[in-house]
Amino acid sequence: MKVLVIFTGGTIGSTLKNGYIGTDDGAKFALLEPFCAEKDTQFETTCPYTILSENLCAKELNILQSSVGEGLKKDCDGIIVTHGTDTLQYSAAALSLAFGDCKKPVILVSSAYPLDDERANGYENFRAALEFIRRKISGGVFVSYKNEDDAKTAIHGGSKLLLHAEGQADLESIDKSPFALFDGKEFEIFLTAQKNAPIGAVEYVENPGILLVSSHPADDFSHYSLDGVRAVILNPYHSATLATENKGLKSFCKKANKADIPVFVSVARNDAGYESTRLFDELGITALPYGTIVFSYMKIWAAISKNEDPRYAFSI
Structure with a gap:
């Protein structure tokens, strides 16, 4: 089995020094060391950039896309991308948009703590990714992760x-x-977990002009400037509701609509809505298709990067 490992930094590629966690070239080799003795496994490695993932920007996303795209052309059985936990979801969504239907598995792995910390789950995450590739379970983009209290x-x-x-x-x-x-030892597969259709690799622009607004009480919306904004995403409460009686929200939406700036609300639940959600249309708020706010954010960023109206990215 041949596996391409793409190192990008993150906690899984870091050590603790002088009380602070920072990237360390030696951590890359520490990750692979327990697996190098396996006779049926060959690793090819590359390190296109090294960052702590909270510093992820368009530059790194574009490099990562390119590295994975080139890797998929290689004679390998799968690709493992090491990544920091902070922005793991964003890179996974971007790679899913680009390569979601690829025939080889592309699996992102990370660690909650540096590998030399006994609490680290990086080795377990890497092992699961390696076995997923070895057993040729599926192509596509995935993330391998063991939660703290999960078996x-x-x-x-x-x-x-x-x-x-x-x-x-x-x-x-x-x-x-x-x-x-x-x-x-064994994988339990859930066939209900569907993959999204990809749109292909995108050259992400550095400043997409996406305003992401969280929901919290007493927000009058007056301090949100729409200068340079190409799209607004409202992150609702867990019940997919917004404070639709808020005069500030109404005024903000009216201002955005007048400027032809789309206002979206992310919807991460698919059951019956509350009464306040009926007012979305009146306010000019477009409910996005059921999905995560991360995936919606990346799809809107991709559309803006292609100079497209993000409303059409969701066929709305």
Whole structure:
């Protein structure tokens, strides 16, 4: 089995020095060392950039896309991308948009702590990714991650990841439905986990002009400038509701509509809506198709990067 490993930094490629976590070239070799003795496994490695993932920008996304695209042309059985946890969901969504239907597995792995920390899950995440490739389970883009209190490592569809819960590194798929679970020996596959159709690689622009607004009480919206904004995404409460009686929100939406700036609301649940959601149309708010806010953000960023109206990215 031949595996291409693309190193990009992150906690999985870092060590603790003088009380701070920072990237360390030696961590790359520490990750591979336990697996190099396996006679049926050959690794090819590349390191197109090294960052802590909170610093992810368009430049790195474009380099990562290019590296994965070139890797898929190589004589290998699959690709493992090491990545930081902070923006893991965004890179996974971008790679899903670009290569979601690829025949080889592309799997992002990360670690909640540096590998020399006994709490690290990086080795387990890497092992699950390696076995997924070895067993030729599926092509496409995935994320391998073992949550802190879970007995099994989850294989998530790259476009299905929710944002982290506050202060937590654990990962969850939308509907709590990962693609597969690995118990260290066998995979349990969930056929209900569908993959999104890709749109191909995109040259992401550095400043897409996306205003992402979270929901919280007493927000009068007066401090949100629309200068240079190409699209607005409202992140609703967990019940997919917005404060539609808020005069500030009404005024903000009216201003955006007048400037022909689309205002979207992300919808991460597919059951019955609350009464306040009926007012979305009146306010000129477009409810996005059921999915994660990360995937919606990346799809809108991709559309803007291609100089397209983001409304058409969702066939709305």
